[in-house]
Amino acid sequence: MKIAVTTQGNQVFQHFGKCPAFSLFSIENGEIKEKTIIDASQNGHAALAGFLKDSGVDVVICGGIGGGAKQMLSSTGIKLISGIEGNIEDAVNAYLSGNLSDMGGACNHEEHGHDHVCDCKNHCS
Secondary structure, three states: OOEEEEEEEOOOOHHHHHHOOOEEEEEEOOEEEEEEEEEEEOOOHHHHHHHHOOOOOOOEOEEOOHHHHHHHHHHHHOOEEEEOOOOOHHHHHHOOOOOOOOOOEEEOOOHHOOOOOOOOEEEEO
16 A cells, blocks of 8 residues: 655645645555655646556545545545644554544635635635
């Protein structure tokens, strides 16, 4: 299994569509076996789901995410765990132990201007 986490430093990045990088964790027998950083800066909102699917991702952990991105991930079969904050490795370990579930992190950009930069914690609206 592969888990991708929106990443800024060692923290869960709070805007899926503007994510500069993902930490990609390879999981074997319920444990982290490898961690790599993949650059996502050349992929916009619409391309991220395909980019992650092509990278072999099964699960995405992120902060805020819009409805369109949720649909794109769902259509590729990638499981979404949104509304998450904090350290990326802590989030992955919590997911692996069954202690992390989708918190419904939403980002409704219809209410924001085009230049909106999401620095929200769980919800933008």
